[in-house]
Amino acid sequence: MTWLLAITAGVLFAAGLYMILRRSLVKILVGLALLSYAVNLLLFNSAPLLPARPPLLPPGNGAPPEVYADPLPQALILTAIVISFGVTAFAVVLMRQVYGTLGTDDLNEMRCTDVPCEEVEIASEEEQMEEPL
Amino acid sequence: MIALPLLLPLAFAILNVLAWKSPRGQRALSLVGVALQSGAAFWLLGRVRAEGILHLPVGNWPAPFGIVLSADLFSALMLCLSAVVGLAAALYSQGGMDERRVRHGYYPLFFFLLTGVNGAFLAGDLFNLYVWFEVMLMASFVLIALGGERPQVEGAIKYVVLNLLASTLFLSAVGLLYNLCGTLNLADLARRLPGLEAGGEGTLIAVLFLVAFGIKSAIFPLFFWLPASYHTPPVTITALFSGLLTKVGVYALYRVFTLLFVPQGGYLPTLLLVLAGLTMTTGVLGAAAQMDFRRLLSFHIISQIGYLLMGLGLFSPAALAAGIYFMVHVVLAKTALFFVAGLVRQMEGSYHLKELGGLYARRVGLALLFLLPALSLAGLPPLSGFFAKLALVLAGFELRAYAIVGVGLGVSLLTLYSMTKVWNEAFWKERKEMGAASLQPVSPWMWAATLGLVAVSVAAGLLAGPLLDLSAQAAAQLSDPSGYIQAILGGAP
Numbered sequence: 001m002t003w004l005l006a007i008t009a010g011v012l013f014a015a016g017l018y019m020i021l022r023r024s025l026v027k028i029l030v031g032l033a034l035l036s037y038a039v040n041l042l043l044f045n046s047a048p049l050l051p052a053r054p055p056l057l058p059p060g061n062g063a064p065p066e067v068y069a070d071p072l073p074q075a076l077i078l079t080a081i082v083i084s085f086g087v088t089a090f091a092v093v094l095m096r097q098v099y100g101t102l103g104t105d106d107l108n109e110m111r112c113t114d115v116p117c118e119e120v121e122i123a124s125e126e127e128q129m130e131e132p133l
Numbered sequence: 134m135i136a137l138p139l140l141l142p143l144a145f146a147i148l149n150v151l152a153w154k155s156p157r158g159q160r161a162l163s164l165v166g167v168a169l170q171s172g173a174a175f176w177l178l179g180r181v182r183a184e185g186i187l188h189l190p191v192g193n194w195p196a197p198f199g200i201v202l203s204a205d206l207f208s209a210l211m212l213c214l215s216a217v218v219g220l221a222a223a224l225y226s227q228g229g230m231d232e233r234r235v236r237h238g239y240y241p242l243f244f245f246l247l248t249g250v251n252g253a254f255l256a257g258d259l260f261n262l263y264v265w266f267e268v269m270l271m272a273s274f275v276l277i278a279l280g281g282e283r284p285q286v287e288g289a290i291k292y293v294v295l296n297l298l299a300s301t302l303f304l305s306a307v308g309l310l311y312n313l314c315g316t317l318n319l320a321d322l323a324r325r326l327p328g329l330e331a332g333g334e335g336t337l338i339a340v341l342f343l344v345a346f347g348i349k350s351a352i353f354p355l356f357f358w359l360p361a362s363y364h365t366p367p368v369t370i371t372a373l374f375s376g377l378l379t380k381v382g383v384y385a386l387y388r389v390f391t392l393l394f395v396p397q398g399g400y401l402p403t404l405l406l407v408l409a410g411l412t413m414t415t416g417v418l419g420a421a422a423q424m425d426f427r428r429l430l431s432f433h434i435i436s437q438i439g440y441l442l443m444g445l446g447l448f449s450p451a452a453l454a455a456g457i458y459f460m461v462h463v464v465l466a467k468t469a470l471f472f473v474a475g476l477v478r479q480m481e482g483s484y485h486l487k488e489l490g491g492l493y494a495r496r497v498g499l500a501l502l503f504l505l506p507a508l509s510l511a512g513l514p515p516l517s518g519f520f521a522k523l524a525l526v527l528a529g530f531e532l533r534a535y536a537i538v539g540v541g542l543g544v545s546l547l548t549l550y551s552m553t554k555v556w557n558e559a560f561w562k563e564r565k566e567m568g569a570a571s572l573q574p575v576s577p578w579m580w581a582a583t584l585g586l587v588a589v590s591v592a593a594g595l596l597a598g599p600l601l602d603l604s605a606q607a608a609a610q611l612s613d614p615s616g617y618i619q620a621i622l623g624g625a626p
Contacts, residue, residue, distance in 0.1 A: 020294060032294070035297075039301050043308040046308040070315075073308075076308075079264065080304060087267070087270075087271065090271065097286055098287070098290055101282075101283055102283065112287050113287050113288045114360075
């Protein structure tokens with residue numbers, strides 16, 4: 001089981017990295033989602049997977065059982081899922097905004113902030129203001 | 134109550150959301166908020182100086198099991214810096230932030246950003262650190278795109294994607310570390326890691342942390358998102374980011390590489406120093422090619438990160454102390470420079486150095502406000518940059534690290550060249566045509582914020598002695614983890 005999860009996490013990492021290297025915004029979005037799944041699986045795998053060993057104290061006796069599953073990674077994943085949900089939702093809105101403002105989803109056409117292109121900066125002052133984030 | 138610098142911005146973020154309909158109310162609230170936050174931060178610094186490392190087990194769960202907030206001198210110093218930058222930025226926003234952005238939630242985001250930054254400085258647990266990083270990132274994502282102008286959304290895409298990638302790597306490192314040690318409490322990790330002989334897995338985790346925090350703090354091969362995005366939002370937001378965000382990345386590097394993976398022997402010191410040298414050089418060379426005021430300053434952020442990394446890479450108490458003092462210097466000087474750039478833009482209608490000119494003849498006061506932090510950044514006495522670099526160079530000589538010292542001094546000269554270029558273009562030469570730029574009146578708030586921050590920056594140079602002493606104490610705490618472990622875990626097994 002550990003091996004299966006490890007290989008799945010690896011495949012997800014590879015696919016996610018490949019996708020965020022693409023030029024299209026939507027593919028980058030998919031890549032980010034895949035990466036967050038990969039990390040969640042990795043976290044899931046970070047404590048030994050023990051079936052049917054709940055981390056519960058037996059009634060009456062104060063000492064925990066000798067072998068019990070570690071519940072902490074699940075708690076970490078839950079937090080990570082919530083965070084990645086929020087981040088992905090924001091990324092979707094941002095990319096919609098980018099598409100609305102620039103009319104393209106090709107990253108190669110978004111070089112305005114890397115190379116000087118003055119006319120765009122001046123033109124943008126008042127025009128694209130009706131749909132703020 | 135060491136959580137106060139964390140709770141105050143959070144409370145004011147919520148209060149600002151409640152005052153959503155009233156921009157004037159939000160402006161007033163923000164001033165109260167940053168003032169209280171500064172009080173809390175300096176009070177905490179005083180307490181940490183008097184009582185040593187403090188910690189708060191959240192929910193009263195004892196240290197290695199529950200989450201702890203911890204404050205040593207380095208954390209407290211960083212909290213003070215964030216409070217000063219927050220105070221200056223809130224003052225500057227009174228005049229420098231347009232009504233539209235305030236109506237769309239600038240102030241709540243501002244305080245959420247401060248919450249995240251302060252939380253990261255107080256976190257005593259790696260997963261908690263991750264969560265605060267995300268709080269800070271979410272706020273910064275929205276701030277950078279707020280307004281939705283074309284360059285902004287383009288910059289935001291690059292910023293968001295690369296920072297999310299960094300978060301992914303950070304979280305992977307956390308997972309692997311949990312697998313290795315079974316704990317995420319920083320003090321507990323610091324206690325267990327040295328005995329583990331982690332070998333290959335330890336190296337993998339260390340390098341994952343280096344890459345993840347390296348992206349966030351914009352070190353050499355990982356900095357490309359910074360000059361592509363930092364100059365796009367209004368200058369108040371850029372100044373806030375330049376003062377706080379990359380520095381949180383550097384703080385995390387200092388924390389992880391003093392407590393968990395100590396760069397003594399092995400590949401780490403060399404790697405850190407090589408990266409430091411390359412970060413300085415590429416940053417300053419990138420700046421030399423720029424003609425846009427904000428882009429030029431953005432490249433200088435990268436170059437200064439190199440010096441901070443150099444302090445960590447040398448890893449002697451003296452070098453760490455120099456690095457911490459350098460942090461104080463660079464946060465103040467850099468933020469002040471961005472404020473000046475904003476003033477120039479407000480008065481002359483442009484950020485472009487070719488279009489500017491003649492400012493010295495017409496606005497001597499503004500020229501002085503630029504000159505002081507600019508010369509400080511280049512490292513001229515008696516300003517803070519000089520003492521910071523002097524301390525770093527002396528620490529380097531002590532360790533016979535002549536190569537990195539040479540690079541540092543060379544980059545310092547190039548920084549001076551770059552600042553001279555700005556001076557020549559914007560302040561000295563005749564302005565070609567006055568242009569049709571509508572000269573807006575500059576709000577007294579913006580003057581006050583810039584003046585105040587420049588004054589604090591100059592004071593940091595004049596008070597170099599006491600500040601260096603304080604940095605040395607903070608560095609002593611960093612370079613001896615046993616004190617930290619003892620303070621957090623006490624006598625716990």
